Amino acid sequence: MTSIAVDPHSEWQLSTGSTSRVGVTDTTFRDAHQSLLATRMTTAQMLPVASRMNRIGFHSMEVWGGATFDACIRFLGEDPWERLKVLRREMPDTRLQMLVRGQNLLGYRHYPDDIVERFIRRSVANGIDIIRTFDALNDVRNMRKTIETGKECGAHVQGTLVYTVSPVHDVDHYMAVARDLVAMGIDSLCIKDMAGLLKPDAAGRLVRALRPVVGTLLPIQMHAHSLSGMASMAYWEAIQMGANAVDTAISPLALGSSQPATETMVVVLRDTPFDTGLDIDALVDVAESIERIFRDAGNAPIRQTIIDTRVLSHQVPGGMITNLLAQLDQQRASHRLQEVLRELPRVRADFGYPPLVTPTSQIVGTQAVLNVLMGERYKIIPAEARDYLLGRYGRPPHPIAEHLFERVAEGRQPITHRPADDLEPGWEPALAESAPWATSEEDVLTYAMFPQVATNYFKARARKLCGERRPFPVALRQVNEMVRGFAEA
Amino acid sequence: MTSIAVDPHSEWQLSTGSTSRVGVTDTTFRDAHQSLLATRMTTAQMLPVASRMNRIGFHSMEVWGGATFDACIRFLGEDPWERLKVLRREMPDTRLQMLVRGQNLLGYRHYPDDIVERFIRRSVANGIDIIRTFDALNDVRNMRKTIETGKECGAHVQGTLVYTVSPVHDVDHYMAVARDLVAMGIDSLCIKDMAGLLKPDAAGRLVRALRPVVGTLLPIQMHAHSLSGMASMAYWEAIQMGANAVDTAISPLALGSSQPATETMVVVLRDTPFDTGLDIDALVDVAESIERIFRDAGNAPIRQTIIDTRVLSHQVPGGMITNLLAQLDQQRASHRLQEVLRELPRVRADFGYPPLVTPTSQIVGTQAVLNVLMGERYKIIPAEARDYLLGRYGRPPHPIAEHLFERVAEGRQPITHRPADDLEPGWEPALAESAPWATSEEDVLTYAMFPQVATNYFKARARKLCGERRPFPVALRQVNEMVRGFAEA
Numbered sequence: 001m002t003s004i005a006v007d008p009h010s011e012w013q014l015s016t017g018s019t020s021r022v023g024v025t026d027t028t029f030r031d032a033h034q035s036l037l038a039t040r041m042t043t044a045q046m047l048p049v050a051s052r053m054n055r056i057g058f059h060s061m062e063v064w065g066g067a068t069f070d071a072c073i074r075f076l077g078e079d080p081w082e083r084l085k086v087l088r089r090e091m092p093d094t095r096l097q098m099l100v101r102g103q104n105l106l107g108y109r110h111y112p113d114d115i116v117e118r119f120i121r122r123s124v125a126n127g128i129d130i131i132r133t134f135d136a137l138n139d140v141r142n143m144r145k146t147i148e149t150g151k152e153c154g155a156h157v158q159g160t161l162v163y164t165v166s167p168v169h170d171v172d173h174y175m176a177v178a179r180d181l182v183a184m185g186i187d188s189l190c191i192k193d194m195a196g197l198l199k200p201d202a203a204g205r206l207v208r209a210l211r212p213v214v215g216t217l218l219p220i221q222m223h224a225h226s227l228s229g230m231a232s233m234a235y236w237e238a239i240q241m242g243a244n245a246v247d248t249a250i251s252p253l254a255l256g257s258s259q260p261a262t263e264t265m266v267v268v269l270r271d272t273p274f275d276t277g278l279d280i281d282a283l284v285d286v287a288e289s290i291e292r293i294f295r296d297a298g299n300a301p302i303r304q305t306i307i308d309t310r311v312l313s314h315q316v317p318g319g320m321i322t323n324l325l326a327q328l329d330q331q332r333a334s335h336r337l338q339e340v341l342r343e344l345p346r347v348r349a350d351f352g353y354p355p356l357v358t359p360t361s362q363i364v365g366t367q368a369v370l371n372v373l374m375g376e377r378y379k380i381i382p383a384e385a386r387d388y389l390l391g392r393y394g395r396p397p398h399p400i401a402e403h404l405f406e407r408v409a410e411g412r413q414p415i416t417h418r419p420a421d422d423l424e425p426g427w428e429p430a431l432a433e434s435a436p437w438a439t440s441e442e443d444v445l446t447y448a449m450f451p452q453v454a455t456n457y458f459k460a461r462a463r464k465l466c467g468e469r470r471p472f473p474v475a476l477r478q479v480n481e482m483v484r485g486f487a488e489a
Numbered sequence: 490m491t492s493i494a495v496d497p498h499s500e501w502q503l504s505t506g507s508t509s510r511v512g513v514t515d516t517t518f519r520d521a522h523q524s525l526l527a528t529r530m531t532t533a534q535m536l537p538v539a540s541r542m543n544r545i546g547f548h549s550m551e552v553w554g555g556a557t558f559d560a561c562i563r564f565l566g567e568d569p570w571e572r573l574k575v576l577r578r579e580m581p582d583t584r585l586q587m588l589v590r591g592q593n594l595l596g597y598r599h600y601p602d603d604i605v606e607r608f609i610r611r612s613v614a615n616g617i618d619i620i621r622t623f624d625a626l627n628d629v630r631n632m633r634k635t636i637e638t639g640k641e642c643g644a645h646v647q648g649t650l651v652y653t654v655s656p657v658h659d660v661d662h663y664m665a666v667a668r669d670l671v672a673m674g675i676d677s678l679c680i681k682d683m684a685g686l687l688k689p690d691a692a693g694r695l696v697r698a699l700r701p702v703v704g705t706l707l708p709i710q711m712h713a714h715s716l717s718g719m720a721s722m723a724y725w726e727a728i729q730m731g732a733n734a735v736d737t738a739i740s741p742l743a744l745g746s747s748q749p750a751t752e753t754m755v756v757v758l759r760d761t762p763f764d765t766g767l768d769i770d771a772l773v774d775v776a777e778s779i780e781r782i783f784r785d786a787g788n789a790p791i792r793q794t795i796i797d798t799r800v801l802s803h804q805v806p807g808g809m810i811t812n813l814l815a816q817l818d819q820q821r822a823s824h825r826l827q828e829v830l831r832e833l834p835r836v837r838a839d840f841g842y843p844p845l846v847t848p849t850s851q852i853v854g855t856q857a858v859l860n861v862l863m864g865e866r867y868k869i870i871p872a873e874a875r876d877y878l879l880g881r882y883g884r885p886p887h888p889i890a891e892h893l894f895e896r897v898a899e900g901r902q903p904i905t906h907r908p909a910d911d912l913e914p915g916w917e918p919a920l921a922e923s924a925p926w927a928t929s930e931e932d933v934l935t936y937a938m939f940p941q942v943a944t945n946y947f948k949a950r951a952r953k954l955c956g957e958r959r960p961f962p963v964a965l966r967q968v969n970e971m972v973r974g975f976a977e978a
């Protein structure tokens with residue numbers, strides 16, 4: 001299957017760039033269940049509504065990437081490539097989008113260029129129309145390979161600005177990153193607020209400032225999580241200021257740590273200059289089916305907390321605090337959480353204000369825990385933090401604190417080139433190592449990203465154990481937060 | 490206790506009218522638990538946080554009225570007047586607000602003027618600073634007595650526009666009602682969206698249109714319910730267009746059928762020209778206490794549905810649909826709900842497009858059910874509907890359909906005067922009838938509003954059974970929706 005079902009460019013321009021109609025990207029099959037259901041929605045749960053979703057007329061649907069790939073092989077015993085093929089078949093009229101973490105692809109470390117290139121090519125060949133790529137540090141060099149390859153295969157490539165709040169993340173910072181992304185040839189720009197920090201006035205200002213940078217024809221799309229309760233207001237204000245598309249989820253999987261509800265935004269924009277043109281009754285029909293699917297499966301989203309006040313007071317998402325608490329608990333030191341929450345922004349400042357998203361959230365969080373528990377700051381600095389401080393994850397938004405850099409550098413200079421330039425090609429080794437199990441180029445790529453988990457999956461597949469769904473874990477909420485800790489929200 | 494603790498006028502003007510600072514009215518102790526917990530929050534559950542709430546610096550707190558009075562004597566075995574006195578004592582620095590249904594006070598029918606006057610006087614004497622009054626039909630004559638009396642006792646009186654969507658509810662309609670309310674001497678104006686129908690663009694237009702009507706010094710306040718997911722966006726847009734205050738609830742009792750979260754709006758408006766000036770950490774502290782109180786009591790709010798898609802598709806809130814279904818069920822006709830939902834807007838049109846709020850939602854809903862079940866429209870017209878059609882609830886927003894009016898009029902003319910003008914004074918009879926139990930003017934007023942329920946309550950109080958809390962009902966959700974059906978949301 002190599003044909004792209006939907007022209008990833010022309011209709012997008014028609015639907016957003018040249019009129020004020022706002023495009024809707026539905027995230028139900030990717031980010032929504034990743035955020036509310038520990039990424040446990042199965043392909044079987046998607047199929048009963050897929051063809052109806054296809055007919056809604058969304059600008060696009062995000063259905064692949066993020067943590068869904070890992071979850072498929074790790075927890076669901078599903079082949080993620082098969083899911084993509086099935087969804088492509090069921091949804092021939094809708095642009096399918098994937099989220100990719102730049103040079104990290106769908107994993108948690110940088111991969112060599114040959115793996116990145118092959119992975120992007122196979123993703124498009126199997127049905128992806130739109131590639132949304134981001135880097136945790138907004139280091140455009142980490143997005144370059146995904147952008148180039150996406151363009152080469154004729155996909156629509158969306159560059160991403162990861163939004164955070166810090167003294168160095170001013171409008172100028174985002175304008176500079178956007179300028180670089182545009183120069184690399186992106187087809188549209190996404191503002192990604194994974195932590196629910198984007199206030200409506202800031203959203204409006206950002207869109208207004210970015211418009212001259214990206215030009216009038218290049219669409220700007222908003223991606224936000226509702227955990228602080230601000231996302232829908234940020235969408236509204238961004239749209240007034242010229243944003244062309246928003247990410248939403250069908251209501252049973254909306255709000256809280258997921259996106260604003262699709263139905264709400266469709267009704268809100270109806271009869272305004274920004275009308276989405278979507279049919280609310282068709283959406284309600286799909287929503288009721290999805291609600292029934294989860295009810296029947298006994299895995300309805302857990303909604304104890306809709307507003308995460310910890311984001312509002314500390315700018316730290318509850319999922320990250322849960323991880324810190326788990327680390328403290330192992331040392332019987334959970335009573336020291338408040339100290340860690342005070343140390344966290346200090347570490348983040350020393351580290352040059354990285355946005356807190358995988359993997360920087362784990363690196364900064366662990367360092368803050370160690371600084372508190374050791375009774376002396378930076379007495380222990382883990383290997384990942386050392387790599388980060390030496391530039392091996394990319395360029396921090398702001399220079400590293402001098403005292404800290406000297407401590408880890410031991411006379412060495414930080415690397416200033418693109419980190420992946422140091423990586424040996426990965427295809428041949430992956431091909432050799434996965435030979436006992438792999439039956440396709442896709443299998444080899446699965447192995448290249450997740451050697452250990454892929455091997456377990458391949459063995460289980462060989463034992464024909466896969467098709468069966470594992471029992472749903474009882475402590476879903478905990479798993480959910482753990483997974484969110486490791487995987488981009 | 491006759492002194493008003495907080496000047497109900499001067500500080501309000503200072504905090505909203507003359508600057509752009511936005512006032513926050515917290516509804517946690519009234520509308521929030523009425524909407525999410527079937528009005529079952531007890532005074533004992535309020536006390537642990539009341540003094541901290543008092544120190545937050547809210548523009549006001551709505552703590553009394555609506556369905557809370559009825560719920561106190563019907564379900565909680567509490568004296569609502571005692572609650573008011575206790576809250577007044579615990580919150581000496583915060584303006585306390587009550588919601589009153591115009592001439593209906595806190596009940597479901599019009600009361601005579603002498604009862605209305607005494608009730609308002611005793612409310613203010615016991616600690617109410619702000620009286621928010623509304624009428625289901627926006628018939629200002631039904632609000633007049635509450636406004637006049639409130640003004641006479643020195644309270645701040647807030648007139649209300651009940652928001653709905655219909656061919657006759659255009660901006661001109663609301664401007665005309667607002668003009669009449671201003672002429673009656675209201676101190677501020679509330680836009681009340683009890684059904685989650687107010688879209689942000691409509692909210693902005695409405696505030697802009699009303700400003701010249703009310704003048705620059707008279708504050709405009711927004712009251713909306715989040716059940717369609719639009720309320721926070723409506724608040725944001727209304728504030729941009731000049732609204733001076735918004736109603737919110739502490740996050741554990743926010744969203745869904747309740748108000749947007751207080752913490753969210755405080756953070757959203759911080760560092761904008763509309764800063765609320767409230768301290769987010771103090772709010773988070775209160776939120777955690779409230780969450781603990783409900784968790785310990787085992788009565789956490791139920792959040793199965795956060796977005797009510799039925800409002801979005803049919804403009805009919807889920808609670809009302811539940812009531813219709815219950816009526817159909819009794820006739821073993823629940824399969825005919827769709828017919829009823831199609832008949833409902835036709836009946837509403839025939840009835841002159843009343844907003845659907847107590848008591849009009851019940852009158853219109855029952856008529857739609859009867860029209861479907863009888864197989865002939867208006868074969869049966871219940872007494873309440875006849876009274877409504879003859880003008881005995883006030884003036885409908887639009888003339889009644891002629892064919893329908895002729896059917897009930899039987900040659901009579903509709904009444905065109907204020908319905909309460911026909912009522913005999915109620916104080917002397919209530920005094921006599923309640924004599925065996927009543928120990929205060931407040932008791933007599935309780936009896937005057939709810940003779941049967943009050944008698945049961947008085948008897949229980951006499952048997953000293955009251956202080957005990959009743960066990961919390963199991964089918965909370967059903968009770969919740971039933972109560973919402975009867976009581977204003």
Ligand SMILES: [Co+2]
Nearest residue numbers: 031194223489
């Ligand atoms: Co996301």
Ligand SMILES: [Co+2]
Nearest residue numbers: 520683714978
């Ligand atoms: Co209300």
